[in-house]
Amino acid sequence: MARRRKKLGEILVGWKVISPDALKEAIAYSSEHGQRVGESLVELELASEEEVTKALAAQFDLEYVDLDKNVQVPAALNLVPEKIIKDEKVLPMEKVDNRLKIIICDPLDLELLDKLRFLLNMELECALAPRSKIQRFIDHFLGGVGTSVDDAIEEMDRDADLMAREQEAHKKALEAEEEAPVIKLINLLISEAVRMRASDIHIEPMSNRVRVRYRIDGVCLERDNIPKSMQGAVIARLKIISGIDIAEKRLPQDGRIKMKIGKSGIDFRVSSLPAYHGESIVLRILRPDSVKVGITGLGFEQDDYERFQSIIRAPNGIFLVTGPTGSGKTTTLYAALQELNRPDRKIITAEDPVEYNFTGMNQCQVKEEIGLSFARILRAMLRQAPNIILVGEIRDREVGEVAVQAALTGHLVFSTLHTNDAPSAVARLIDMGIKPFLVASSIQAVMAQRLIRVICHECKEIDPAPDRSVLRMLGITDEDLEGHHVYLGKGCNRCGGTGYRGRQGIFEMLEMNNEIRELAFNRAPTNLLRRAAIASGMRNLLEDGKLKILRGVTTPKELARITQMEGLLAEE
Numbered sequence: 001m002a003r004r005r006k007k008l009g010e011i012l013v014g015w016k017v018i019s020p021d022a023l024k025e026a027i028a029y030s031s032e033h034g035q036r037v038g039e040s041l042v043e044l045e046l047a048s049e050e051e052v053t054k055a056l057a058a059q060f061d062l063e064y065v066d067l068d069k070n071v072q073v074p075a076a077l078n079l080v081p082e083k084i085i086k087d088e089k090v091l092p093m094e095k096v097d098n099r100l101k102i103i104i105c106d107p108l109d110l111e112l113l114d115k116l117r118f119l120l121n122m123e124l125e126c127a128l129a130p131r132s133k134i135q136r137f138i139d140h141f142l143g144g145v146g147t148s149v150d151d152a153i154e155e156m157d158r159d160a161d162l163m164a165r166e167q168e169a170h171k172k173a174l175e176a177e178e179e180a181p182v183i184k185l186i187n188l189l190i191s192e193a194v195r196m197r198a199s200d201i202h203i204e205p206m207s208n209r210v211r212v213r214y215r216i217d218g219v220c221l222e223r224d225n226i227p228k229s230m231q232g233a234v235i236a237r238l239k240i241i242s243g244i245d246i247a248e249k250r251l252p253q254d255g256r257i258k259m260k261i262g263k264s265g266i267d268f269r270v271s272s273l274p275a276y277h278g279e280s281i282v283l284r285i286l287r288p289d290s291v292k293v294g295i296t297g298l299g300f301e302q303d304d305y306e307r308f309q310s311i312i313r314a315p316n317g318i319f320l321v322t323g324p325t326g327s328g329k330t331t332t333l334y335a336a337l338q339e340l341n342r343p344d345r346k347i348i349t350a351e352d353p354v355e356y357n358f359t360g361m362n363q364c365q366v367k368e369e370i371g372l373s374f375a376r377i378l379r380a381m382l383r384q385a386p387n388i389i390l391v392g393e394i395r396d397r398e399v400g401e402v403a404v405q406a407a408l409t410g411h412l413v414f415s416t417l418h419t420n421d422a423p424s425a426v427a428r429l430i431d432m433g434i435k436p437f438l439v440a441s442s443i444q445a446v447m448a449q450r451l452i453r454v455i456c457h458e459c460k461e462i463d464p465a466p467d468r469s470v471l472r473m474l475g476i477t478d479e480d481l482e483g484h485h486v487y488l489g490k491g492c493n494r495c496g497g498t499g500y501r502g503r504q505g506i507f508e509m510l511e512m513n514n515e516i517r518e519l520a521f522n523r524a525p526t527n528l529l530r531r532a533a534i535a536s537g538m539r540n541l542l543e544d545g546k547l548k549i550l551r552g553v554t555t556p557k558e559l560a561r562i563t564q565m566e567g568l569l570a571e572e
Contacts, residue, residue, distance in 0.1 A: 008038050011055040012047055022046045025294050044297050045502050048457045049130040050494075053105065056128055060107045063127040065093075067103075067137050068493055076100060077141070079120065088112055089134045099123045105131040136493065182233045185226070186241070190268070190283070192223075194261045196496065199285055203238065205231050205278035216496070217453045217503050218326065231278055238281050242270035250274055257283070269355070286355050295335045298328075299504025301547055304539070307509055308447070312336045312414075317444030318407045320394075322419045328451045328505055329416045330355075333390060336414060337361065340388055349390035350377040366392070378402045382409070391415040397433040404434060407442040421541065422448040422510035423529035426520050440512075440520040448508040450541060450562050452554045453500035459492035460552070470556045474563070476546055487552040504553060506544040506562070511536070 006014075009023040018026075018041065030040040038056065041047040057064040076092040077085075079100065084090065090112070091103040100122045104112070107128060117124060189212060193201045198214035203226075205211075210226040226234055239246045242255030257268040269284040300308060311319055319336075321329045334356065337347055341360045352366035352374070362384070364377045374391060375398040381389055382405075393416050394400045407413045419425045425446045429439045466486040471477075489499025510516070510533045519529055534540070539547075545559040 006059060008052070008055050008059055011058055012041070012051065015051075015055070017047050017051050017055075022296055025296050029292075029294065044292075044294055046297065048494075049132055050458060053128050053130045056107055060128075062107060065103050065127045065129045067091075067129050067133040080116070084116075084119075086138055089131055089138070090116070091129070091134055091137060093127070095122070099125055101125045101127060103127045103129045103134065105129060105134055132494075182230065182237050186234065186237050189223075190259060191261050193283075194266060194285060194287075197502075201283040201285070203234065203281040203283075205235075205275065205280065207277055210234065210278075217498075217500055218451055219453070219498075221496070221498075235272075235279050235281060238270065238283070239272065242268070242283075244270065244272055249279060267355075269353075288356055292338065293331060293335060295339055298332060298335060299548070299553070300507060301539075301544065304507055304509050304544070307445075307511065308336075309339075311445045311511070312340060312412075314412060314444050316407055316410045316412055318403060318413045318415065318442050319444055320415055320417050320425050320446045322417045322422060322425045322446060322448045323450060324418065324420075326451070327449055328503075329449065330392075332447075332449060332505065333414050333416070334358070337388070337390060345387045346385065347388045347390070348381045348384055348386045349392070350374050350381065351390070351392040362386075374399045375402055378406065382406055382411070386411060388412045389414070393417070394429070394432075400429055400432050400434045401438075404438045404442045408438070419448070421530070422446040422508045422538070423526050423533055425510075426516075426529055427526050430520070430523060436521050436523055440517040443512050443520075445512060446510045448510075448541060449505045451503040452506055452545060452548065452562050453498075453558050454502045454504050454553055455487055455555060456489040456492060456495035456499055456501040458494040458501075459490045459499060460487055461490055462486070463488040463555070466556060470560050473560060474542065474546060474549075474556055476549065476556065480546070480550065484550045485552065486549065486556060488555050499555075500558070504548070506541050506548065506559075508538060508541045508544065510538050 009018075009027065012018045013020055013023055022041075023037075026037050026040040026044060026046055029044060030037045033040070035043075038052040042049050042052055054064050056062075074091060074093045076095045079095060080090065080092045080102075085092075089105055093101045093103060095101075100120060102116070102124055104126055105128065106112075107126065113124060113126070189201060193214050196214060196216055198216050199218075200215040202213040202215070202220065203210060204213065205228075209228055210231045212223045212226060213220045214223050215221075236246055238244075239253075239255070242257045244253045244255040252274065253272045255270040255272075257270060259266055259268065264287075267286040269286060271282045271284070273280045273282075295305070295308065321332050323329050337349075338358070341347060341358070343360075346362070347360070348362040348364065350364045350366060354363045354365045357363065364381075366372060366374055366377065374393070374395065378389070378391060378399065379402055382402075389403075389406055389411050391399065391403055391413065394403060403413050403415060417425050417428060419428050423446075425448075426439060426443065429443075430436050463486045471481075471486075489495060489501075491497040491499045495501040510529075512520075513536055515532050515536070516529060519532055542559075542563055545554070545563065548554050549556055549559060
């Protein structure tokens with residue numbers, strides 16, 4: 001009897017790469033989005049592309065090739081047309097007799113294999129490697145899409161030098177010639193930033209150069225410098241494609257770009273800001289899949305995960321998520337809404353702006369210039385008989401009072417607030433002018449969060465000598481470390497040498513109980529609210545981060561960076 005071939009998910013669960021719950025989430029996600037389970041696992045960052053490819057190799061009994069360790073130019077590279085190598089992401093490695101060893105990324109692409117057999121008139125011996133590593137290999141040895149950002153900048157340098165040497169009479173002709181390199185550079189910068197998982201591209205004029213930085217996993221990394229002589233052409237090009245008034249250089253402006261990068265359509269929110277050395281441009285990269293991480297991908301510890309699931313299924317009340325800009329509040333709320341988004345529930349959101357569109361939700365865009373404010377949308381929402389309401393942010397008393405009224409009349413309300421921690425949110429609402437008894441009776445829970453970088457799976461290793469001063473600062477004792485290791489990422493191609501890839505949240509979950517409601521009703525100070533919340537089981541942000549260090553998710557230095565930046569170390 002033929003041996004049953006194990007499923008990909010079974011292999012990864014067996015290897016303890018993912019949990020059974022993570023597999024269920026990936027299966028549901030793949031069914032919803034019409035893709036394979038392996039693709040969903042990578043997209044949700046439940047498993048790395050390399051882990052999924054290794055599992056595929058085991059599933060189909062194929063060799064796995066680590067292209068980071070096999071970087072020689074293959075002898076058989078010229079046996080397959082360059083266009084097919086680039087388009088299909090295949091790498092011919094060596095030919096023995098009439099048999100060609102070829103590296104592919106998808107063993108189920110039988111159409112491609114048949115096409116190659118017919119085209120080459122050879123038998124194929126297949127091996128597997130991750131698509132991204134094959135792409136990097138192709139970029140390195142075959143020039144990828146034909147050029148690089150460095151080449152484009154060098155080309156612009158040459159054009160700038162030529163322009164300086166030519167006579168004034170030829171100036172217009174030279175400007176026309178240099179337009180192509182400018183367009184090429186902008187396209188390359190954008191596609192490279194998307195490929196590197198950047199969330200923002202910063203174009204910043206300085207006194208003698210134009211600095212280009214990418215924000216990756218919340219940290220700005222300097223990419224390159226553009227010649228100062230090309231500043232006008234680069235900024236003008238970005239303003240043109242984003243629909244910004246090219247003549248207006250005195251006032252801040254906003255625009256949008258829609259581009260197809262690879263097979264994905266990606267939106268960019270563009271902001272221009274007049275500065276001392278010229279207009280600074282920031283492109284915010286809006287990936288629809290970046291907010292579809294699922295609740296299990298947010299980084300909850302098991303007890304907080306269970307409490308979160310319980311809170312978002314409450315029939316009414318307000319659930320607030322707090323934290324500074326860029327702390328992942330919107331992603332968390334969208335994950336909750338996706339969990340609750342069913343045909344039997346009506347969900348309405350009020351956002352400023354609507355950055356991501358979701359099927360099954362009614363999303364409203366705030367437009368203050370025509371009087372369509374959060375408060376006005378919220379009042380109109382209540383006449384639409386929703387079950388669940390999302391208010392992008394409670395900014396003032398008016399919005400807060402309508403949100404409270406919605407919660408007290410049987411609606412579940414999600415919203416965000418800018419406070420440093422969870423207990424401060426209660427005091428902040430009262431300070432806005434909302435009556436304490438309304439705050440005490442309407443809020444179900446408040447959750448504060450921050451984002452910390454996750455150690456790269458590819459280069460993760462035990463830290464043989466963790467910095468004791470950092471551990472002491474975080475309150476991690478030798479007793480805490482018993483039976484645990486501290487890990488670090490040594491840096492590799494996959495993480496760009498940083499040692500980190502991706503981010504997870506650290507959380508502080510305050511659930512209202514009778515004691516905390518009584519304190520809120522009596523306008524108790526934040527420190528008393530915090531003490532009562534900790535006594536009832538709340539774990540603060542620092543303690544949650546320490547658990548992630550002991551589980552090998554992040555490093556002490558990363559947690560110290562976040563907690564020092566936010567002033568959280570002094571809390572206790």
